Amino acid sequence: MIDVKDQFPIFEKKIKGKNLTYLDSANSSQKPKSVIDKMNEFYSYEFANVGRGIYQLASNASEKYEETRQELKKFINCKDDGEIVFTKNSTESLNLIAHCFGEKFINEGDEIISTELEHHANYVPWHFIRKKKKVVIKFIPVDDDGNLLIDKLPELITDKTKIIAVTHMSNVTGTIVDIKKIKEIADKHNIPVCVDGTQGAAHLKTDMQELGCDFYAFSAHKMYGPTGLGLLYVKYKWLESFDPFIGGGGMIDFVSKDDVAYAKGVWKFEAGTMPTAEVVALKESINFINQIGKEKICKYEDQLKDFALETLRKNNAVEFVGSPKEQGSVFSFNIKNIHSHDVSTIFDQEGVAVRGGHHCCQILHDRLNANSSVRVSFGVYNNKDDILVLDEAIKKCQKIFG
């Protein structure tokens, strides 16, 4: 049992006179007081732009900004082989990779391998490259339960395959993808692997040495941190070979009327004023996670998910969208003959926050024959009572729709 709900001010709020049952952490997690306080403190007493001014305030702010980068490197165990780039969000991190890698290493007739599980954020940027460079995107299929059929990967690979872009964990079915296995296959052909870790980073063991991937995109706001801040792990060899993604201040070495030389390392990718307070406050999110322990969080959320599935399976009207063998703390379902948005509206009256729709995964919904679904996802603040409230809310929908 982890009991941290009282560290999250949002749960003091009543929704239509009821307690908030927040089951939408896969969308974005709520924020602990320590993170909110840090934002407030930084803006109140410590703020200056980073990497520019040389006065003390600016110097201290720059130091704090870089401290978070160091904490993140420890958090995902990226040692000396890689670096962390700050972006706007996980979507921008993936766009950065697709753009920088695609511009440099993908040519007409080449192939990209994606999967049927992907969020639009790890598909649309590759689609841009497809349109621009006339390349082919192939998909590793899933089975009816939403398991990714990695055994099909070898037959999709050709000498034209330039990159494999795959999620660590589906934001719809919760399918956990065996990145190590994909990496082993990719290594035989010397193909880099780009991982969408948006769900994985907050809910799974995230060790770059163990996963071995070339790129890992994730975001602060899904790991109890601020919005407006994306994160990207890039292996050094790529960092140096890429051209910049966005041009402007802060990313240059020198500028003349004839030419521009770019900054080295991560700074090449951090043009313009960055979300400074957000980066500084993210350190508190990492502290929050570390104090409880990532492993303990994963185990706890897993138990909650198992209890939820066990509870909901007793209801014959609940139809799960996928039921993968390896599943993180996310799952989706429909209540027979009731649309997900009608369910969400009725849930809302009970203070239950879930997401209805296709969750930015239309390809996966098409594959699993669902127009849309209701998604339940857990965070460290959830408990068994939330699941009992969910169960009652489902019954209420059934009653209304008779």
Next chain:
Amino acid sequence: MSEIGIYQQTILEHSKNPLNFKSLKTCTHQANGNNPLCGDKVEIFTNIKNDINDEICFQGAGCAISIASASILTKVLNKKSVQDSKNILENFIKMVENKEFNFDLLNNEEKTLLMTFSELQKFPMRSKCATMSWSTFNAALNRDNYNTEAKV
């Protein structure tokens, strides 16, 4: 009536047994609409004869509110002129979006039917569910000289 006003009997009934839920093999006007938030789709057909909607049908997949709204559209706008239809649909969308509107062209029964959706003013995130079929129908009416075989 349920305690959530929008899920009234009228809407539940129309969503379970929608009127005119079919495609037309041939028609004078047709249009497709979708809601990118949820992937819901609607396709609306009408045969316009002498400037009157002679037969309006729809098909699609969506939530109770969107299906009921399309069903009620086919009932209310059938046999109405193109000009009146445009006026009514504009005012319907205004009403759902909590703007000033008038239903002067409707009789009391029709007014009551459309006013069922006024509850959506309390659920702004759902307004598109109700208005999708109406704006799609508007698109169909605005396709001048449209007169081909509709997709089936």
